[in-house]
Amino acid sequence: xxxxxxxxxxxHMGNYLEKHQxxxxxxxxxxxxxxxxxxxxxxxxxDTFWFHDDHLGGxxxxxxxNGNVSTTxxxxxWGEVRYEQGEPVTDRLYxxxxxxxxxxxxxxxxxxxxxxxxxxxxxADSIVPSHQxxxxxxxxxxxxxxxxxxxDEDGDFAWLPVIALAGGIVGAAVNYIGQVKDNYENNGxxxxxxxxDDIDVxxxxxxxxxxATFVFTAAVAAPVAISVAGSALMGVGMIxxxxxxxxxxxxxxxxxxxxxxxxxxxxxAGPQLPQQTKDAPVKNxxxxxxxxxxxxxxxxxxxxxxxxxxxxxxxxxxxxxxxTLGNNGAMYTHVNIPGGYKGSEGVFHYIIDSENILQHxxxxxxxxxxxxx
Numbered sequence: 001x002x003x004x005x006x007x008x009x010x011x012h013m014g015n016y017l018e019k020h021q022x023x024x025x026x027x028x029x030x031x032x033x034x035x036x037x038x039x040x041x042x043x044x045x046x047d048t049f050w051f052h053d054d055h056l057g058g059x060x061x062x063x064x065x066n067g068n069v070s071t072t073x074x075x076x077x078w079g080e081v082r083y084e085q086g087e088p089v090t091d092r093l094y095x096x097x098x099x100x101x102x103x104x105x106x107x108x109x110x111x112x113x114x115x116x117x118x119x120x121x122x123x124a125d126s127i128v129p130s131h132q133x134x135x136x137x138x139x140x141x142x143x144x145x146x147x148x149x150x151x152d153e154d155g156d157f158a159w160l161p162v163i164a165l166a167g168g169i170v171g172a173a174v175n176y177i178g179q180v181k182d183n184y185e186n187n188g189x190x191x192x193x194x195x196x197d198d199i200d201v202x203x204x205x206x207x208x209x210x211x212a213t214f215v216f217t218a219a220v221a222a223p224v225a226i227s228v229a230g231s232a233l234m235g236v237g238m239i240x241x242x243x244x245x246x247x248x249x250x251x252x253x254x255x256x257x258x259x260x261x262x263x264x265x266x267x268x269a270g271p272q273l274p275q276q277t278k279d280a281p282v283k284n285x286x287x288x289x290x291x292x293x294x295x296x297x298x299x300x301x302x303x304x305x306x307x308x309x310x311x312x313x314x315x316x317x318x319x320x321x322x323x324t325l326g327n328n329g330a331m332y333t334h335v336n337i338p339g340g341y342k343g344s345e346g347v348f349h350y351i352i353d354s355e356n357i358l359q360h361x362x363x364x365x366x367x368x369x370x371x372x373x
Contacts, residue, residue: 010100029090041090049089052322055347055366056151057096062089067325077147079107079116095151109152114142148366149345164212171211175204226252249339285321285333286313286350290357298361305363308341312348330354 009021020027032040041049041062049070052061058079062071071086079094091099094116097107107114112123124139143150176199183194233249236242291299298306322334330353337348344365351360 031092038092038096043089051090052324053096056094056148058094059090059092059096061324062086063324069324076116078119078142079114079147080105119145119147163215167215168208168212171214172204172208174211175207179203285335285352286358288356289352291361292357292359295358295361305341305365306361308348308363312337312339313350332359 011019011021016031016033018029018031020029028044030042030045031038032042039051041051043049048065050063050065051059052063054060054075058075059071059073061069061073064070069086071089072084073081073093074083075094076082081093093099094107097109097114100106100108105115105117106122107116109121112121112125114121119142120140121142122140138145143152179199180191180194183198184191187193187197230249230252233245233252236245236249295306301307320336322336324332324334326332332354333352335348335350335352337350338346339348340346341348341363346363346365349360349362349364350358353359
C-alpha cells in the first residue's frame with residue numbers, strides 16, 4: 001500500500017516492512033513476528049521496540065530494549081484512542097490494525113476502511129452472512145456490534161456455511177442413493193435406468209434442505225453449549241474449591257471460543273491458554289506470594305471484582321505471565337488468567353512486586369481498559 005500525507009510518503013510492504021520517505025530521508029521499519037504474533041519493531045536496523053498488547057491484540061504499551069516504556073495507548077471499546085503518552089513509533093494500534101489515515105483517524109482492515117468514531121466500516125460487506133442472525137444484515141457493522149469480545153483481523157473464512165452446504169449434499173445423496181437402490185431392485189438390475197428413471201427430484205431437494213438445516217442448527221448450538229458447560233464447571237469449582245473442576249471449566253470455555261472462531265469466521269479476543277504437558281508443568285507465580293494490606297482490604301469489601309474466590313489464585317499456570325519495569329526501576333510480574341466471573345468474560349489480573357508481594361488483584365471484564373485500580 002502507498003500512503004501520501006503532507007508531502008511524506010509511506011510504503012507498506014505486507015505486514016513486515018514499512019518505508020517512510022520525507023523530503024530528504026528514509027526511515028525503514030521492520031516488524032518482527034513470533035508464531036504469527038507481532039512482538040517487536042526495529043527502526044533503521046538499530047533501535048528496537050517491544051510490543052505489549054491488550055486482550056484484543058492492540059498496542060497497549062511499547063518498551064525500549066532497556067525495559068523503559070516508550071509509548072502507552074488506551075482505547076474506547078470501538079477503537080478511538082482515549083489516552084496516548086510517549087513517542088508514537090508505530091501506526092498499528094487498535095486490534096493491531098494500521099491507522100493509515102491520521103487526519104481522519106481511519107484504520108485499514110485489508111478489505112475495508114474502519115472509522116472508530118462511528119464504530120462502523122465505511123464500505124459495505126459484499127456478503128450477507130446468514131449465520132449471524134439479524135446482525136449479519138448490517139453490511140457496515142463491525143464484528144456483529146461486539147467490539148469488546150471479537151476482533152476482525154484478516155477476514156478469516158467462515159466455515160459455518162460450508163458445513164451447512166455439506167449437510168445438504170449428504171442429505172440429498174442419501175435420498176438419491178435410496179431411490180436408485182429401489183429402482184435397481186424393481187427394474188431387473190438395470191443400473192443406468194435406475195439412476196435416472198422415476199427419480200423424485202422434489203424429495204431429493206427436501207432431504208438436502210433437511211440435512212443442511214440439521215447440520216447448521218447443530219453447528220450454531222455447539223459453541224454455545226460448550227461455553228455453558230465450561231461456565232458451569234468453573235462455577236462448581238469456585239463453590240466447592242475443586243481445582244480440577246475449575247481448570248476443566250477454563251479449558252472448556254477456551255475450546256468454545258476456538259470452535260466459534262472456526263465456524264463464524266471471527267477471532268475470539270482474550271488470552272489463549274498455553275500448551276502444557278506433564279513433562280513441563282507451568283510454575284504458579286502466585287505460589288507463596290504475600291498479600292499486601294491494600295489488596296486484603298479490597299478483598300474484604302466483597303466488591304464485585306476485587307473479592308473473587310481465592311481458589312482462582314491457584315490457576316495462573318493456565319494464563320500468561322509477563323514482566324515490566326516500573327517507573328521506580330523495579331521489576332513487576334503481571335499474571336493474567338482468562339475466565340468468567342459474575343456473568344462476564346474477562347481476565348483475572350494480578351501484579352506482584354520484586355519482593356513477591358501482591359499489589360493488585362482484580363477481575364477485569366473485557367472492554368474495561370487498563371485504568372482500573
